[in-house]
Amino acid sequence: MGMTEIAFQKCINLDCGAEFDCGQAMFKCPQCGELLDIRYNWDKIKVPGKLSEFAKRWAGRDNRLDLSGVWRFRELISFCEDKYKVSIGEGQTILQQNDAVAEYVDMQPGSLHLQYEGLNPSGSFKDNGMTAAFSHAKMVGATSSACASTGNTSASVALYAHSCGVKCTVFIGSGRIAFGKLSQAMDYGAQTIQILGDFDDCMRQVQDVCTKLGLYLLNSLNPFRLEGQKTIMYRIIEGLGWDVPDWIIVPGGNLGNSSAFGKAFSELKQLGLIKRIPRMAIINATGADTLTDLVNNKKLLWNDGKIDQKIIDDYYADLTARNFSPHTCASAIEISRPVNLKKCLRAIDICNGIVRAVPDEEIVDAKAIIGKHGLGCEPASAATIAGLKQLRAENIIGADERVACVLTGHPLKDPNVTVNYHKEKQGRFSNMPIEAPNDLDAIIKLIKS
Numbered sequence: 001m002g003m004t005e006i007a008f009q010k011c012i013n014l015d016c017g018a019e020f021d022c023g024q025a026m027f028k029c030p031q032c033g034e035l036l037d038i039r040y041n042w043d044k045i046k047v048p049g050k051l052s053e054f055a056k057r058w059a060g061r062d063n064r065l066d067l068s069g070v071w072r073f074r075e076l077i078s079f080c081e082d083k084y085k086v087s088i089g090e091g092q093t094i095l096q097q098n099d100a101v102a103e104y105v106d107m108q109p110g111s112l113h114l115q116y117e118g119l120n121p122s123g124s125f126k127d128n129g130m131t132a133a134f135s136h137a138k139m140v141g142a143t144s145s146a147c148a149s150t151g152n153t154s155a156s157v158a159l160y161a162h163s164c165g166v167k168c169t170v171f172i173g174s175g176r177i178a179f180g181k182l183s184q185a186m187d188y189g190a191q192t193i194q195i196l197g198d199f200d201d202c203m204r205q206v207q208d209v210c211t212k213l214g215l216y217l218l219n220s221l222n223p224f225r226l227e228g229q230k231t232i233m234y235r236i237i238e239g240l241g242w243d244v245p246d247w248i249i250v251p252g253g254n255l256g257n258s259s260a261f262g263k264a265f266s267e268l269k270q271l272g273l274i275k276r277i278p279r280m281a282i283i284n285a286t287g288a289d290t291l292t293d294l295v296n297n298k299k300l301l302w303n304d305g306k307i308d309q310k311i312i313d314d315y316y317a318d319l320t321a322r323n324f325s326p327h328t329c330a331s332a333i334e335i336s337r338p339v340n341l342k343k344c345l346r347a348i349d350i351c352n353g354i355v356r357a358v359p360d361e362e363i364v365d366a367k368a369i370i371g372k373h374g375l376g377c378e379p380a381s382a383a384t385i386a387g388l389k390q391l392r393a394e395n396i397i398g399a400d401e402r403v404a405c406v407l408t409g410h411p412l413k414d415p416n417v418t419v420n421y422h423k424e425k426q427g428r429f430s431n432m433p434i435e436a437p438n439d440l441d442a443i444i445k446l447i448k449s
């Protein structure tokens with residue numbers, strides 16, 4: 001079926017390889033249960049000959065699809081007609097060279113770049129994926145949707161759902177979500193269900209709920225969502241004058257981003273739009289380090305698609321036996337059973353990737369540095385800088401290599417972590433407020449100018 005269509009869905013399991021058209025909404029292969037990819041018949045698409053041609057669309061900002069930092073690249077995510085495309089101006093993000101943060105991680109000036117995905121409409125990178133997934137939802141006529149979330153997915157789903165008239169229910173682990181994100185889900189009108197459990201419990205429940213009630217699932221199991229997230233990489237390349245960096249660094253939670261980034265680079269290379277693929281470092285928090293443990297200690301590999309399932313099964317059986325629940329102050333990535341694990345292993349293979357885990361203390365210190373010298377970010381995003389610092393100390397990344405860190409979420413997403421860090425002098429860079437009497441002279445004495 002795939003050969004006649006521009007885009008089609010294909011099972012990532014090489015022994016199965018089943019193909020389906022894009023007119024169906026599925027979050028796993030109905031034949032074998034594995035993850036699905038969106039594939040394109042590139043010879044049927046007029047892809048621009050050079051990546052720089054996409055930049056010309058900035059000039060046409062009165063066209064809603066050119067205004068979107070996702071749909072500007074529409075030939076590279078060509079699965080639905082324009083009339084279905086849902087957009088609220090997502091993806092207008094920037095890549096900032098930041099020498100002060102570079103100094104913190106012992107890199108040379110000019111080498112470190114921060115990709116601010118917090119500038120999206122709901123304040124996180126998720127909007128790149130939701131614009132694509134909701135476009136597909138409209139294409140297949142979905143009227144009701146759902147997701148499990150550590151917070152940002154729910155905020156983004158709630159915003160996109162009401163902007164295109166689709167109902168949504170979001171599942172969150174009780175007490176496991178930062179306040180900024182919870183406030184968004186409620187304010188944007190999502191039916192919000194707090195489950196007495198963690199994200200992994202919510203993820204299991206939402207799949208069954210969607211199957212039973214026929215709801216459209218918006219987690220990154222949804223292969224259309226990942227198509228939108230590929231554009232984060234296009235914009236990084238754009239920010240570097242259409243050149244690829246040496247390294248991409250990304251936080252690892254449910255592993256949708258890393259999976260999408262690997263796919264983006266492999267397609268760009270296949271199309272001749274880039275000459276080389278950058279390396280990728282995926283950073284977990286030590287309290288939620290399934291990927292790190294599986295890759296670095298259990299030696300789990302993509303292995304040309306022949307993944308050793310027993311390693312994964314044994315690992316998850318042990319988590320269950322120990323009643324393990326992940327814990328990190330970076331609540332966005334507090335996940336121990338990442339649903340995109342296999343696609344992520346493929347991305348590691350494509351990008352010669354590596355994986356590390358960083359402790360919470362390093363995450364909050366890095367966050368304070370990004371706040372003080374950049375536009376700020378939420379804790380999970382700061383794992384990238386903490387990870388880079390570690391990789392510099394190990395000398396795996398050179399001081400003069402060109403690195404782009406994806407700062408996935410806005411600083412206001414999690415005000416509690418920020419206020420506690422500064423107010424209670426928890427870290428090396430705490431910036432405590434100073435109490436002052438209501439008296440001019442006393443106030444003036446306190447001011448360091």
Ligand code: F0G
Binds near residue numbers: 148149151409
């Ligand atoms: N950074 C932030 C700010 C996130 O919200 C997430 C994931 C990640 C990183 C990890 O990305 O899953 O692609 O590896 N948040 C999801 C949510 C799980 O429900 O909002 P990933």
